[in-house]
Amino acid sequence: MIIQPKVRGFICTTAHPKGCAENVRQQIAYVQQQQPVSNGPKRVLVLGCSTGYGLASRIVSTLAFGADSVGVMFEKEPTERKTASAGFYNNMALEQAAQAAGRKAVTLNGDAFSQEIKDQTIAAIKEHLGQVDLVVYSLAAPRRKDPVTGEIYNSVLKPVGEAVTRKTYNTDSKQVHEVTLEPASEEEIQATVKVMGGEDWQLWMDQLQQAGVLAQGVQTLAYTYIGKEITWPIYGKASIGKAKEDLDRAAGEISQQLSGLGGQARVAVLKALVTQASSAIPVMPLYISLLYKVMKEQGSHEGCIEQIWRLLGEELYAGRAPTLDEQGRVRVDLWELDDKVQSEVEALWHQATTDNVSQLADVAGYQQDFFRLFGFDWPGVDYQADLDPREI
Numbered sequence: 001m002i003i004q005p006k007v008r009g010f011i012c013t014t015a016h017p018k019g020c021a022e023n024v025r026q027q028i029a030y031v032q033q034q035q036p037v038s039n040g041p042k043r044v045l046v047l048g049c050s051t052g053y054g055l056a057s058r059i060v061s062t063l064a065f066g067a068d069s070v071g072v073m074f075e076k077e078p079t080e081r082k083t084a085s086a087g088f089y090n091n092m093a094l095e096q097a098a099q100a101a102g103r104k105a106v107t108l109n110g111d112a113f114s115q116e117i118k119d120q121t122i123a124a125i126k127e128h129l130g131q132v133d134l135v136v137y138s139l140a141a142p143r144r145k146d147p148v149t150g151e152i153y154n155s156v157l158k159p160v161g162e163a164v165t166r167k168t169y170n171t172d173s174k175q176v177h178e179v180t181l182e183p184a185s186e187e188e189i190q191a192t193v194k195v196m197g198g199e200d201w202q203l204w205m206d207q208l209q210q211a212g213v214l215a216q217g218v219q220t221l222a223y224t225y226i227g228k229e230i231t232w233p234i235y236g237k238a239s240i241g242k243a244k245e246d247l248d249r250a251a252g253e254i255s256q257q258l259s260g261l262g263g264q265a266r267v268a269v270l271k272a273l274v275t276q277a278s279s280a281i282p283v284m285p286l287y288i289s290l291l292y293k294v295m296k297e298q299g300s301h302e303g304c305i306e307q308i309w310r311l312l313g314e315e316l317y318a319g320r321a322p323t324l325d326e327q328g329r330v331r332v333d334l335w336e337l338d339d340k341v342q343s344e345v346e347a348l349w350h351q352a353t354t355d356n357v358s359q360l361a362d363v364a365g366y367q368q369d370f371f372r373l374f375g376f377d378w379p380g381v382d383y384q385a386d387l388d389p390r391e392i
């Protein structure tokens with residue numbers, strides 16, 4: 001079949017296998033150009049390994065550090081007539097590259113919140129890695145089924161306290177307009193914390209430790225976003241921000257629990273980028289388009305792979321203590337939060353309208369990154385080719 005993008009709101013329901021493979025290939029090419037790091041982790045578990053920041057973490061671990069890995073993802077498999085989800089193809093490409101480099105990359109496809117997948121992951125670590133030196137927690141999910149009670153919690157992207165009216169950019173209609181978001185109820189905030197907070201990270205770390213699969217000196221990271229005034233009402237100080245604050249609590253408790261192993265849990269703060277998770281967040285498309293424009297002009301723009309390279313290659317495993325903020329978090333988001341960047345973004349934000357947004361903001365760059373998440377718009381890929389969607 002000839003595979004074309006089918007966009008429904010903030011998601012594309014098709015994915016191009018060759019384009020996804022090209023995405024992974026380009027990320028690998030980037031890490032292979034970096035200075036070698038000798039003391040990177042050699043056995044890695046990545047939860048949420050197939051797209052965005054988790055995929056980049058597995059690429060850096062496998063192809064720059066030479067690590068063997070187990071990954072967990074939640075992706076749709078292809079059929080003869082339907083494409084897989086992008087993460088499925090990304091993961092096939094990663095596994096092939098790992099194999100070509102003589103590295104093990106074993107992946108489980110299922111719900112990371114479930115007990116079943118935790119049990120299977122522990123068994124896979126025992127079988128293929130023995131133990132792990134690094135656990136990356138990079139899940140971005142809209143819901144979670146509590147493994148004990150069976151109750152389903154849905155996360156919400158809503159402000160806390162009062163309603164917020166903010167400009168946004170609708171990528172479908174290409175309009176800049178205002179949206180009003182009603183505040184989350186206490187119950188919705190708690191549900192969001194249940195899904196995106198630290199509870200599941202702790203469950204994972206508890207069970208991995210009890211199973212004896214955490215190595216001496218193990219590190220674990222969970223990813224977060226903080227942002228500044230423009231995005232605080234819908235992210236940092238909103239329902240999702242409450243969930244992310246809970247990661248700081250969890251990091252402290254996990255670190256205590258790992259102290260016998262000389263291990264450490266840290267929250268790592270990353271920049272705003274187009275991923276499947278962030279394109280679902282109201283206001284983010286306009287903010288990210290403006291941010292891209294300003295950071296590209298100022299020469300400080302980065303994608304997932306550059307961010308994760310700096311996090312792992314230049315902070316966590318650089319052979320020196322990482323630079324931490326006062327909460328003990330590793331910060332690779334500071335270029336985004338720089339006053340020169342934020343003041344420029346804010347000035348453009350006030351001026352942006354439907355008529356001028358394509359000049360003021362990097363809407364084209366945003367759209368291209370969005371399509372590229374699903375394997376479209378990559379140079380060198382033949383999009384007219386008749387393909388079997390089960391192969392990359």
Ligand code: NAD
Pocket residue numbers: 047048049050051052053054055072073074075087110111112113137138139140141142223224225269270271272273274275276277278
């Ligand atoms: P993403 O949507 O690209 O990736 C999510 C990953 O989680 C995928 O591999 C997916 O398969 C997996 N996943 C989702 N639900 C799952 C489940 N139930 N079981 C198993 N796997 C599941 O998201 P992303 O943007 O890379 O986000 C990863 C983390 O980084 C999140 O914690 C997010 O908050 C954080 N972060 C994102 C940004 C950003 O701008 N995108 C910025 C800073 C921090």
